[in-house]
Amino acid sequence: MKQIALDIGLTPEPTLAGFLAGRNAEAVQHVRLWAESATRSPVPSYVWGPEGTGKTHLLRAARQALQSQGRVVGWLDTDTPLRTPFDERWDAVLLDDVHRYGPEHQHMAFNWFVNAVSPLHGKPRAVLAAGRLPPADLPVRDDLRTRLGWGHVFELHPLAEGDMRAVLRQSADARGVFLSDEVMGFVLGRFSRDLGSLMQLLDKLDRYALQTQRAITIPLIKSMLENE
Known part of the structure; x- marks a missing residue:
């Protein structure tokens, strides 16, 4: 049985301190x-x-x-x-x-x-x-x-890839989830790199990982896409 993901606390409110310039x-x-x-x-x-x-x-x-x-x-x-x-x-x-x-x-x-x-x-x-x-x-x-x-x-200018990785890492840490370098490379290589889309993807991954009670890995990402 899947665990139902609640909306509480999954998407922290952005802060100025957490904005990578x-x-x-x-x-x-x-x-x-x-x-x-x-x-x-x-x-x-x-x-x-x-x-x-x-x-x-x-x-x-x-x-x-x-x-x-x-x-x-x-x-x-x-x-x-x-x-x-x-x-x-x-x-x-x-x-x-x-x-x-x-x-x-x-x-x-x-x-x-x-x-x-x-x-x-x-x-x-x-x-x-x-x-x-x-x-x-x-x-x-x-x-x-x-x-x-x-x-x-x-x-405002788009972030370089290194900065994108830092944003993903920071946002994942704020949600209490771990993203490996392999997962970040997979995401940046196959999905839109605009910041808004990446944050939406991270929200979906966080929810799907909670529902399935699994860590965020490349197989989990592929499974989420197949289920959609």
């Missing part, structure tokens, strides 16, 4: 200072790069850092319910995957941005956004596009 040290340091500062500048920050460079991971890590300080954070992505109003209690606003926003999410993002940076009451809030393209190339309404490019803009 590689060639992105300047951007990661900026976000770390932004998240940890008691007096965040209202000047917006925007990070961009191709799929799999860790944009969502970085924003989620920033959100986690803010929430650990007791801050209330507004988070907007394509899964956020439409017409969600700006909340005056928010200390910061995070806008993820802005290149995927349709007209209504663009309207929400613009509303949140303006209310955060130029509030009618209270002090300005900080804004951190991320997308696949630089601000000037985003397929969004002009007033949102120009505002996203107002402040600090950083490009």
Whole structure:
């Protein structure tokens, strides 16, 4: 009989300390200072790069850092319910995957941005956004596009293979599972190397290993794929 895998604790929330910077040290340091500062500048920050460079991971890590300080954070992505109003209690606003926003999410993002940076009451809030393209190339309404490019803009670059191995090792250790060098070589040689896909694969492997009560090995990976 298979053991049923529970959702509790299998995917740890990303942290800034656990984000492997590689060639992105300047951007990661900026976000770390932004998240940890008691007096965040209202000047917006925007990070961009191709799929799999860790944009969502970085924003989620920033959100986690803010929430650990007791801050209330507004988070907007394509899964956020439409017409969600700006909340005056928010200390910061995070806008993820802005290149995927349709007209209504663009309207929400613009509303949140303006209310955060130029509030009618209270002090300005900080804004951190991320997308696949630089601000000037985003397929969004002009007033949102120009505002996203107002402040600090950083490009994120894909990690080298050595860094990818380090990320996999670190993420596996956080889940309490062991990945051998052989398994990591197999994964990097046969699956998408973008960071998001690798983290999803690691989640699936972790769950399948728990269900089958086996260690993560190459035969286990092949068995998981056959069962799918």
